[in-house]
Amino acid sequence: SSGINAEWPLRPGATEASSTTFPLTFGSPYNAVHDNALVKQVDLPSTTGHFGILPHHVPTIAILVPGTISITNEAGDVAKYFVSSGTATIHPDSSVQILAEEICAVADIDDGAVRAGLEAAQGKLSSASSEADKAAAQIEIEVYQSMISAA
């Protein structure tokens, strides 16, 4: 990816991106997982496909789809979270904000509940009448399937 635009000044006091880390704010309305924390890499699922963020990534605005986000922190540990949809912003100063409506750690996903939910959603799809109901059921199925592949 292309380099950072050197003219953009960083806000005074902003956590600066070094060559190996960048500041990440990752949270939901109820839970701020990272607040301007320095991390090495983030991989996230967006409407344009799964992509990874390293320091000095090109400024981007993306919409998240339900899926798994993996965050590699400064120490090199990888943490995986399952997110509902949301937004991701990469600014010219390399700071990243990923905001999702719901976040849960992949380890907290209950496989049994997911399979039960998937079956219920498939039942809903077959019995759905209107286009809106069919689309909603289809979205549910996709979310459960990506939860299964996450765990």
Next chain:
Amino acid sequence: SSGINAEWPLRPGYKLYFEMAVPMLRTTLTLTPSATRGMATLKDIEMRLKSVKNMKKITSSMKMVSAAKFARAERALKPARAYGTGAASLYEKNDFDTSGKDSVLLALSSDRGLCGGIHSNVGKMVKAAHAETPITKAIIVGDKAKAILVKVIGDTFLSCFNNVGKKPTSFTDALDIAEEVLSHDYDTINIVYSKFKNIVSYNTEEKPVPSLESVESNAAIYVYDEVDSEVLRCYQEFTLANIIYHSMKECEASEQSSRMSAMENATKNAGEKIDALTLQYNRTRQAVITRELIEIISGASALE
């Protein structure tokens, strides 16, 4: 109750105390027989004492309830702040036009009073803004702000939300409000809300949020890669809901802390009033006894 001149330099709690006490005292005074020589009878003072003691119990328990709700609101505010600041970062790092002529006012308050100056400060800020540039569209959240603003900008109301303040605000509430806002055309939204500073103070602020059109028409947005109109539209809608959610959480914390200190002041003032009334009661009781003694003695000496 009328008659409380808002300019009197009374301590905040006193206003509440008088507002609650005056109607109760008026009733007590009309029910009791008129005092001799204009002095309140013992029964009068006894009733006043009883009502002030009740009031102290009520304000003291309201203070404890507010303290508990405040603790919860402050805890919820922390992630909401990180979330809301993250959401607003696009607007802060870039200079989008927020001076649009076609702006919608979003005033955030709640349904419940007895929280100091929270609602009236929101009303003041809106009235001042209206005096500068007339407001043409307004969405009001909370019955208190609605009551204050209906006389000034009532004809500009697009919609009003109530049932705010009983339970902590959830993200779905913010989604409902955002959906309503987005159903109208505008250039900018001005959110007027109470920003929480600390347990004893808050600031009433106005936060402008640009619309999709303002953002799209500004070349700065195209610094960002992969920006097409569909992505931008989803992004704007979600970000608006996030900013509204953050602002509502700030209001919640400000309101509960303000109610806590208002109730504490009212409790303290009621306590002082109880002391003053108790003294008056004892003095009156002693004066009554002295008067009876004098009557008895002068009656007895008249017989001699």
